[in-house]
Amino acid sequence: MKGIFGAIQRWAAAATLMVVAAMAPQAALAHGEKAQEPFLRMRTAQWYDVEVTKTKVAVNEELAVRGKFRFSPDEHWPRAAAKPTTAFLNVSAAGPVFVREGSFVNGVNMANSTTFELGRDYEFEVKLKASEPGRWHIHSMMNIQGAGPLVGPGSFVEVTGNHDDFLNEIKTLTGETVNLSTYGTKNNIMWHLVWGALAVAWLGYWLAKPLFFSRFRKVEAGDAASLTTRTDRVAAGIALVSALGLTFVGYSMAEANHPVTLPLQSAHETVAPLPIPAGRPEVKLIKASYRVPGRAMNMTLDVTNKSDKPIRLGEFASATVRFLNPEVGMMDEAAKKYPKNLMADKGLTVSDNKPIQPGETRRIEVQAQDAAWEVERLSSLIYDPDSRFGGLLFFYDSDGKRQLADVGGVLVPTFVGTGT
Ligand SMILES: [Cu+2]
Structure with a gap:
């Protein structure tokens, strides 16, 4: 019996260790990006x-x-x-x-x-x-x-x-070299202490007196005037003069030490967008559905090639997740360095990979399939009252030149099927 318990104990300890080990990197990885x-x-x-x-x-x-x-x-x-x-x-x-x-x-x-x-x-x-x-x-x-x-x-x-x-x-x-991590810290602490001392003295003066109840009784008895003594008036006068004096001294010191100061800039910048490249393909979404068991989104698209080179669909990207079409094979060096959890390198299937000729409009069926739909918590959008998706399509012409097109629209969920 003892041997069995020992084995169970060892097994439980090992299992706990395994669970902890499996959870630890998860906890370190996420900081809320998937929760949005x-x-x-x-x-x-x-x-x-x-x-x-x-x-x-x-x-x-x-x-x-x-x-x-x-x-x-x-x-x-x-x-x-x-x-x-x-x-x-x-x-x-x-x-x-x-x-x-x-x-x-x-x-x-x-x-x-x-x-x-x-x-x-x-x-x-x-x-x-x-x-x-x-x-x-x-x-x-x-x-x-x-x-x-x-x-x-x-x-x-x-x-x-x-x-x-x-x-x-x-x-x-003004040509001065300053360390931003420590700049002004001493001055800041000094002024906090000075003002703090004045505040503590002011509060201390009043808190040392009998407080609420005895004062309330005096007010009730019609003797409110006796609550403020001559000493109180003098103390209040000293506090007022000190506060005004400190403000003036602080202002004069800042002016003397830093004759030139500029306020933090809060202007509104203007920036022109990048030019729209010529020959951008036209994409019309006919319908889109998300098959829950298969973690796959299917789109029916009408693509018109507006350029003078044949094009193929190489990628669908949305919410930083990239679904690549292995038939077009755009796995370049930059793509290899892309975060693995956001990369579905064989995730995109296109019904017809034959290049779309210049001027041609072709209807294609596109499937973006990967566990990333669940892992990156994108599939939950089907439960939204506004169940629509958006993303970018990357087309490549015969010279390897890339053209981008927006895609988006209603996403209809499917809860049955074989999962393909
Ligand atoms: Cu992060």
Whole structure:
């Protein structure tokens, strides 16, 4: 009997260890990107060609998150989300583990917010400097007023070294070199202590007296006037003069030490979208359905080739998940580096892979199938009252040149079938 119990005990310990081991990386991986509603991830910002220039850096070393995004056209943009009239480009990371050195959209400095056009493409770059050692998941991110943060694909960046070595120095416009991590900290602490002391003295003076009940009784007895003594008036006068005096001294000191100050800039930037390339294919969605048991989306499309070269459909991308058509084989170096959990490298099947000739309109059946529909929690959109999807289609011509087309519309779920 003892032997059996021992075996069960050992087995239970091993099983517990296995469960813990299986759960641990999961807990470290996710930081909420999958929790966002699929309609926001699929029908707003379409991120593509996103890459992190380095995945291993030392503290103080720089890297960049760069790529492109297209805002879904008006017909696919969800009614529940505000349009990008005030938007700010950023990155999403696990706290202040990098500092942003600069961000650019189509080469324009994006220190401020801007307005983006729906249905148009933009190129971006965010330059970062590593500050905190660790393994961090970095996403490109667009903050839209009224819609929230829209994140791009996440990549892990390993930061080595020691945070104490982190140096965040800049040269001000007056030629002074300052460390932004520590600049003004002493002054800040000093003034907090000074004002704190005044506040504590003022509160202490009144709290030392008999408080609510005895005062209430005096007011009830019609003797409210006796509550404020001559000493109280003197104390109040000292507090008032001290507060005004401190304000004046602080102001004069700041003026003397920093004769030139500029306020934080909060202007609205303007940026022109990338030009629309000639010969963009025209795509009409006839119908789309999602087969729940098969984790597969089927689309019927009418594709018109508006270019002068034959084209083939190579990829469907939505919510940073990429479904590639292996028949077209666009598995280039950049695609190989793409996060594995977001890459369905054989996920796209097209009924007819023969090139669509210039001027030809062809009806094709497209299937995007992968566990990513469930793992990335996109399939839950079929339970939305507004069950629509959006995404990008990537066509390649005979020279390997890429053309993008928007796709989107109603997605009808199917709950039965063989799962193909
Ligand atoms: Cu992440």
